[in-house]
Amino acid sequence: MVQGGARLRSGPAKDPHSRTSERAGFTLASLPNTGWDGKPPAFPLERYRVTGPDGPDEKAMRSFRKRELALWRQLWRSPQAWAWSMPQYSYLVWDIAMYCRLMVLAGENTATAADRGLIPRYADRIGLSAAGLAALGWQITPDEMANRRMERRDETPETAYPRRLRAV
Template sequence: MTRGGARAASGPAPDPNALRRNRPSDKAGWRTLPTEGRPGDPPQWPLTTVSDREWELWADLWESPQAVMWDELGQTLEVALAVRTLAEAELPDARIDIKKMVRPYLDSLGLTVQGMLRNRWKIAPATEQDAGGTELRPAAPLRPGPRNRLKVVRDDEGT
């Protein structure tokens, strides 16, 4: 068993909203992924024959916002291995070691919150369109800021 020292996923994940932004590790910056995901058809399946469930997962994952980065980074094989492992882990009689492999795959591909933070990816806020086709602004935060909670109180004499 390993002892001491830093590990790849040790410590808290990076925070895009941190107050201190002059860290050397922040030089790479954050990548904003499009909400609508990756356009087009999924790439060709790189492994041996594909099952129906694997193809369903494959096609679905390649429509996600993270797929833009997988395409850019050439991670077709990694995604295929994750899909095959996930499809096998879904089976009722799946071995526990197969089920344990799914989470690291999802993290490394940015399909979990922690994976998104570690990869320094964020998804652009979704905007809605009204019936007339005009774009609406993103929804306001649920909790107002401190300035919005203050109000001016005047006495009757105007002083």
């Protein structure tokens, strides 16, 4: 099967569980499923200029900046922030900031389809989507305790009852 090509992501995606990937040494980097607890870097973009009929609208600009920074702080508490904090991924800081700006812009009533259409591309680029995680070679490690809680929640009383009897 032919792999690769002239364009990004052309050809089949690498499967970390295949024998070929194993021989080539391809593995996904595991990111902890807990959020990053470090201090986020300073927001790198200048203030977004909101203009009204009478010129710059300071109140709207402060509101826009407040929502931008809130999303910025929220993203830096995600599991992906563990990778973003590494020096080799420092180039993504600008893309993360643009993602924040686009998300806030998309919430405005003046947002265009082009504004909203860029959001999935940026999400892929910074690893916020499943495709983006795979393209960057990342995976979020599963939370074993959460999995056990979900298994217990899925049990019906009929299936849980024999388990309780065995414990007695």
